[in-house]
Amino acid sequence: MTQPTAQTRSMSLWVLHVDMDQFIAAVEVLRQPELVGRPVIVGGNGDPTERAVVATASYEAREFGIGSGMPMKVAARKAPDDAVFLPVDHAAYESVSATVMATLRGLPGVTLEIIGWDECFLGVMTDEPEEVARRARQAVLAATALHCSIGIGDNKIRAKIATGFGKPRGMFRLTEQNWFEVMGERSTRELWGIGPRVQKRLAGHGIRTVRNLADADRGELVAEFGPRMGLWYGDLGFGRGPAVVDDKPWVARSHSRETTYQQNLTTTEQVAAAVRELASRAFDDCAAEDRLVERVHLKVRYAPFDTRTFGRKLSAPTSDRGGFVHAALRLASSLDPAREVRLLGVRAEMTMPAGGDPVERTPVRGRI
């Protein structure tokens, strides 16, 4: 063990959250410069009359109240005449994303954890996190001509939330010191991991602000949300959360394929054909890996909007495509044949690879 020098002792571990500004729209504008300044809306196959939602809207489009997750039909109604609708081009975004991540990984002394196409955490030992952030933004701009914003925090929760205050093209520091000053009077909904449902349930207990949540009785939270989530939400009120940035490659625990049909499926034959195809495609992603498929799940949305999921245990090697597809078809036989099917999905849940799962789970959904 080497002794830490005086200098390293005075440094501390910072978490930076890097988020590309309007990533998908920015990539599109980059390769079609004539779109600069126009409202750009990317989603589905680019046809605003189809069943699809907005993946990203440029800042110009957001001025008209258009945002991600919004149905394309609604966006079309709000959009001005000069708006441009474009199809989603996964390959293009993946390629730019890879350049961004490689650039950030190349910064001296950083640990990188990818959490999405356009987002990552950087862990770094430093006394000047703003200086590191400035260099990171410069490096990304030089490599891709794209802008990003950076949140600086003493853990992932605070870094992630800080980014919102830095946007666009800026940075913001959020730590234990200024947490309540910045967040105390804001809605619980602004916390990462609290969505509309939990916000509503908290409000039912008179908990509306971040400060309210921090002050809330732990027993009451546990009674409402269970032992794990109750305590997790309580900590969230203080901005407490994990601070370890993990650069281990991410390994998926499941793969799925789902499709919303432009015309609802109405016969059992149509449903069976669709399930057969979706199951096979979901299995494609598992087939390359030497693992077991443990469960098969079916998701169905009946028109107009009634979603159900159900599954069954399975133990099929990732070489047994026929067995998996057959299991999915067996599940499909329990669908209601009299109802119109609007969406179908098939999910394969896998065992972790040999060596087990080394990552401690946290209740924050997605990759953290």
Add this chain to the structure above:
DNA sequence: TCTGGGGTCCTAGGACCC
């Protein structure tokens, strides 16, 4: 207004065993 597609993790309740 009408709601994508890809994921992750948590909880409740029933089944089953001792």
Add this chain to the structure above:
DNA sequence: TCTGGGGTCCTAGGACCC
């Protein structure tokens, strides 16, 4: 005939994130 308490596994469903 009525019935404990604890544990684990399984399934359905919920909620959230990018």
